[in-house]
Amino acid sequence: MFRAIYEYFKEILLAIRGLINGMRITGKYIAHARKEIITQEYPDNRDTLKMFDRFRGEVVLLHNENNEHRCTGCSACEVACPNGSIEIIWRAGKTPRRAKRKSRLRPSYTTCRCVRCATCVSCRAPLMRSKWGMISNTRFSIVRN
Amino acid sequence: MYDFTTFVQSIGNFLHGQFSPGVATALEWTLVILIYLALYAILGLVLVYVERRVCAFFQLRLGPNRVGWAGTAQTVADALKLLLKEPVTVNKADKLLFNLAPFIITLAALTVISLVPFAKGLQAFDINIGLLFIVAVSSLGVVGILLAGWSSNNKYALIGAMRSGAQIVSYELSVGLSLLTMVLLTGTLQLSAIIETQANGWWIFKGHVPAVIAFFLYLTASIAEINRGPFDLPEAESELTAGFHTEYSGLKFAFFFLAEFVNMFTVAAIATTVFLGGWMPFHIGDWAGFNAVMDFLPPIFWFFLKVSAVIFLMMWFKWTFPRLRIDQLLKLEWKYLMPLNLMNLVFTAILVYLGWHG
Numbered sequence: 001m002f003r004a005i006y007e008y009f010k011e012i013l014l015a016i017r018g019l020i021n022g023m024r025i026t027g028k029y030i031a032h033a034r035k036e037i038i039t040q041e042y043p044d045n046r047d048t049l050k051m052f053d054r055f056r057g058e059v060v061l062l063h064n065e066n067n068e069h070r071c072t073g074c075s076a077c078e079v080a081c082p083n084g085s086i087e088i089i090w091r092a093g094k095t096p097r098r099a100k101r102k103s104r105l106r107p108s109y110t111t112c113r114c115v116r117c118a119t120c121v122s123c124r125a126p127l128m129r130s131k132w133g134m135i136s137n138t139r140f141s142i143v144r145n
Numbered sequence: 146m147y148d149f150t151t152f153v154q155s156i157g158n159f160l161h162g163q164f165s166p167g168v169a170t171a172l173e174w175t176l177v178i179l180i181y182l183a184l185y186a187i188l189g190l191v192l193v194y195v196e197r198r199v200c201a202f203f204q205l206r207l208g209p210n211r212v213g214w215a216g217t218a219q220t221v222a223d224a225l226k227l228l229l230k231e232p233v234t235v236n237k238a239d240k241l242l243f244n245l246a247p248f249i250i251t252l253a254a255l256t257v258i259s260l261v262p263f264a265k266g267l268q269a270f271d272i273n274i275g276l277l278f279i280v281a282v283s284s285l286g287v288v289g290i291l292l293a294g295w296s297s298n299n300k301y302a303l304i305g306a307m308r309s310g311a312q313i314v315s316y317e318l319s320v321g322l323s324l325l326t327m328v329l330l331t332g333t334l335q336l337s338a339i340i341e342t343q344a345n346g347w348w349i350f351k352g353h354v355p356a357v358i359a360f361f362l363y364l365t366a367s368i369a370e371i372n373r374g375p376f377d378l379p380e381a382e383s384e385l386t387a388g389f390h391t392e393y394s395g396l397k398f399a400f401f402f403l404a405e406f407v408n409m410f411t412v413a414a415i416a417t418t419v420f421l422g423g424w425m426p427f428h429i430g431d432w433a434g435f436n437a438v439m440d441f442l443p444p445i446f447w448f449f450l451k452v453s454a455v456i457f458l459m460m461w462f463k464w465t466f467p468r469l470r471i472d473q474l475l476k477l478e479w480k481y482l483m484p485l486n487l488m489n490l491v492f493t494a495i496l497v498y499l500g501w502h503g
Contacts (some may be wrong), residue, residue, distance in 0.1 A: 019465075026465040039206050055308065
């Protein structure tokens with residue numbers, strides 16, 4: 001019987017210890033709440049925000065300083081994309097001179113359909129990279145041509 | 146130094162001098178009702194904001210910080226939104242009970258708050274069975290919850306209401322017993338007299354171990370009684386959508402919401418009154434200088450300081466502990482809180498019999 005009473009009080013004390021442990025953790029959180037807040041107030045700090053290394057966002061075609069890209073239109077990204085958000089539109093020009101020009105190559109990228117898996121990036125690493133920042137109000141800014 | 150008795154009496158004398166006794170009494174009542182309704186609304190708005198903000202900081206979030214300075218006007222905006230919303234009534238709801246339930250809850254919350262002494266002489270309703278009255282009236286709120294759950298014609302609401310019933314029937318005992326422990330020490334049920342007994346030290350300090358145990362038992366049981374913190378089974382969002390107020394919208398939902406937060410204030414106020422010395426300033430032994438400085442702060446400030454400390458403790462509980470299951474809830478009450486309370490009561494009775502209390 002004394003054994004049972006001992007067990008009863010031991011259980012209560014252990015429970016209290018567990019509760020205090022939990023409260024210590026949350027207490028630490030609120031004590032350091034100013035410094036450790038994870039939430040980003042995004043559109044306000046767009047200029048200063050530094051994204052994490054492993055962040056995957058919208059895909060952009062990299063351009064060099066002369067504003068030329070190195071896309072050959074091989075369609076590897078289109079094949080790799082799981083939900084068809086990338087489409088390579090290849091239109092041969094009507095005149096022979098225009099047919100040679102690269103600018104007729106048009107990769108179409110629909111951001112609203114993209115799931116940010118970055119499969120296309122791993123396929124054509126030097127050509128594309130993930131970029132932070134997608135915020136838009138219009139349909140026209142969602143589909144990138 | 147800060148005694149509101151003469152101030153309150155002078156208002157009463159002025160009214161009685163100007164008008165006939167009947168009209169004067171009616172005016173006094175109107176004044177008290179207006180003050181308490183304003184207090185009710187302000188408390189609700191402030192507590193909702195504080196709750197959302199504190200909860201956010203506990204979870205390392207920011208909380209509402211857009212409307213007004215640091216989001217202070219957020220709750221005002223929310224209240225305006227709720228006022229403008231359409232009060233939807235469910236098709237097959239019991240119309241009378243459905244509309245009555247929010248008012249019963251508000252009535253219970255308002256009645257209890259009227260007994261709280263904010264400062265010396267600043268109390269609307271000082272009866273000699275104060276604590277008993279509080280325990281009796283605060284359990285009236287469950288009638289509103291049960292009616293709300295029953296009349297909404299919704300399974301989730303009904304389950305929530307039934308859980309609330311089981312919860313309050315059990316935890317009422319612990320609240321009553323822990324307050325009874327303190328009544329043994331104070332020797333009175335009148336709230337103003339209870340505060341007078343703490344002039345030379347708060348009960349949590351001079352009541353030895355039993356008072357401390359009773360404080361935490363009271364806090365746990367009363368948090369359960371107002372359906373809050375880890376005991377929010379009646380409105381468990383993840384299980385019952387919103388529990389008993391699932392079908393309510395607009396102003397009627399606002400009544401439930403306000404009553405919940407005002408109940409939190411009431412619980413903290415009673416804990417302050419009974420355990421933490423009410424509006425009595427903090428004194429240490431015979432440090433005359435320190436005590437004089439503490440006396441300088443007005444009692445109403447002391448009262449709200451203690452109440453906010455207790456409310457913060459309650460928020461800390463809520464945002465730390467996971468919600469209990471219904472069987473765990475009943476087990477906690479009947480296997481742990483209640484026997485501990487009874488043991489504590491006997492222990493205190495022995496202490497009082499031997500005359501060891503302050």
